[in-house]
Amino acid sequence: MMDFLHSVDSAALKLVDRRSEPNDLKSPIQPPSDSQTGCTDHILIWQWNELSGWGHPEIRPYGPLPIMPSASVLQYATACFEGIKVYRGYDDKLRLFRISLNCERMVKSSMRVKLPEFAPADLEAIISRFAAIEAEKWLPPGLKGKTLYLRPTHIGTTASLGLQKPRHSLLYVVATLLPGFSTKRSGMRLLTSPANTIRAWPGGFGNAKLGANYGPTLVAHDEAIRSDFDQILWLSGPEGYVTEAGASNFFVIWISPGGELQIVTAGLHNGIILEGITRRSILELVRYKSLQEEAWIVANRQLKPLTAVERDISIQEIQAAVSEGRLLEAFASGTAYFITPVEQIHHRGQDIDIATPSEESGSYTSLIKNWLSNVVYGRDDPLGWTQTI
Numbered sequence: 001m002m003d004f005l006h007s008v009d010s011a012a013l014k015l016v017d018r019r020s021e022p023n024d025l026k027s028p029i030q031p032p033s034d035s036q037t038g039c040t041d042h043i044l045i046w047q048w049n050e051l052s053g054w055g056h057p058e059i060r061p062y063g064p065l066p067i068m069p070s071a072s073v074l075q076y077a078t079a080c081f082e083g084i085k086v087y088r089g090y091d092d093k094l095r096l097f098r099i100s101l102n103c104e105r106m107v108k109s110s111m112r113v114k115l116p117e118f119a120p121a122d123l124e125a126i127i128s129r130f131a132a133i134e135a136e137k138w139l140p141p142g143l144k145g146k147t148l149y150l151r152p153t154h155i156g157t158t159a160s161l162g163l164q165k166p167r168h169s170l171l172y173v174v175a176t177l178l179p180g181f182s183t184k185r186s187g188m189r190l191l192t193s194p195a196n197t198i199r200a201w202p203g204g205f206g207n208a209k210l211g212a213n214y215g216p217t218l219v220a221h222d223e224a225i226r227s228d229f230d231q232i233l234w235l236s237g238p239e240g241y242v243t244e245a246g247a248s249n250f251f252v253i254w255i256s257p258g259g260e261l262q263i264v265t266a267g268l269h270n271g272i273i274l275e276g277i278t279r280r281s282i283l284e285l286v287r288y289k290s291l292q293e294e295a296w297i298v299a300n301r302q303l304k305p306l307t308a309v310e311r312d313i314s315i316q317e318i319q320a321a322v323s324e325g326r327l328l329e330a331f332a333s334g335t336a337y338f339i340t341p342v343e344q345i346h347h348r349g350q351d352i353d354i355a356t357p358s359e360e361s362g363s364y365t366s367l368i369k370n371w372l373s374n375v376v377y378g379r380d381d382p383l384g385w386t387q388t389i
């Protein structure tokens, strides 16, 4: 009896039999807290099942979820998420930024793992209400220029080890006070992904915000952190195309080999890039402002308007541009850490150094960052991207 125990020889692995005791596995994995990493005191819950469809959303005290060990999400990673910020404007009003795009993307991500669809406008309405409630306490009036981060998550909860589409799902939203991005330097140091690792591939799911995209990046990410880099710059294919920096989109500002002043980011044609809403907004703003010369003045400098280009760009092209003095700036973009300059890329033993002009001296990165901050914090929203809540 219990023979298997004998093959486990250390006392630390002794099997304790608690079958006759009540199940006490009930402590939350992360207790509610007002620290920088904890969540606020509420959770929004919206449940679905195959028979009755979507139920009524509920707001409840933050706490652990009841979920079966055989649940679809735990076994087969039927999970996706979103990242949304609530902004406390310079005018003290609360705003959401292009949240309809987050809700549409969440439908698309859900469908990629056979989670049920929903009307994006319904999710938008629910999230807006939750955001207003949580912001009252956690992002109160007066905190101008500050944000609260919302994390909508959709998981398959059907308890069955058979591989099948979820017949029950749970969409929930938690909120957190995200710590700001910090680095000892003026910009990030990126390490190119190792030759034997790839983040996403054509036909895969890099273009969906699935949890399954992130866990497997942690081996490379941890290696990067231990060598004092901030993120992995994910390369793709034998050409070494640059795709994304960590979980952010990646941009360079350069003079192209043909002599054009451009802002370039990877295209969406092969489905390996996550279509960031910050990415899309940067491209749209650059195009919108391209004919307004006065929009390109920063720190009393008149910059030349950029042409926005979406195309594959390889690490070799970046190396060549740096050595020929054609690479002006690089940055990463995303909701969580907004726009963060890149000051160095390390590729196969070589440092590629990129200038990071200070805000005072005026740079494209700081100009674009200003444009977007002015939108989200309610100073100037020329394309009507925000809604007050």
Ligand SMILES: *Cc1c(COP(=O)(O)O)cnc(C)c1O
Pocket (backbone or CB within 6 Å): 083, 209, 244, 246, 247, 248, 249, 274, 275, 276, 277, 278, 279, 333, 334, 335, 336
């Ligand atoms: C979320 C995410 C981004 C950024 O998207 P935003 O909508 O701008 O926040 C970029 N790349 C990856 C892989 C992401 O998961």
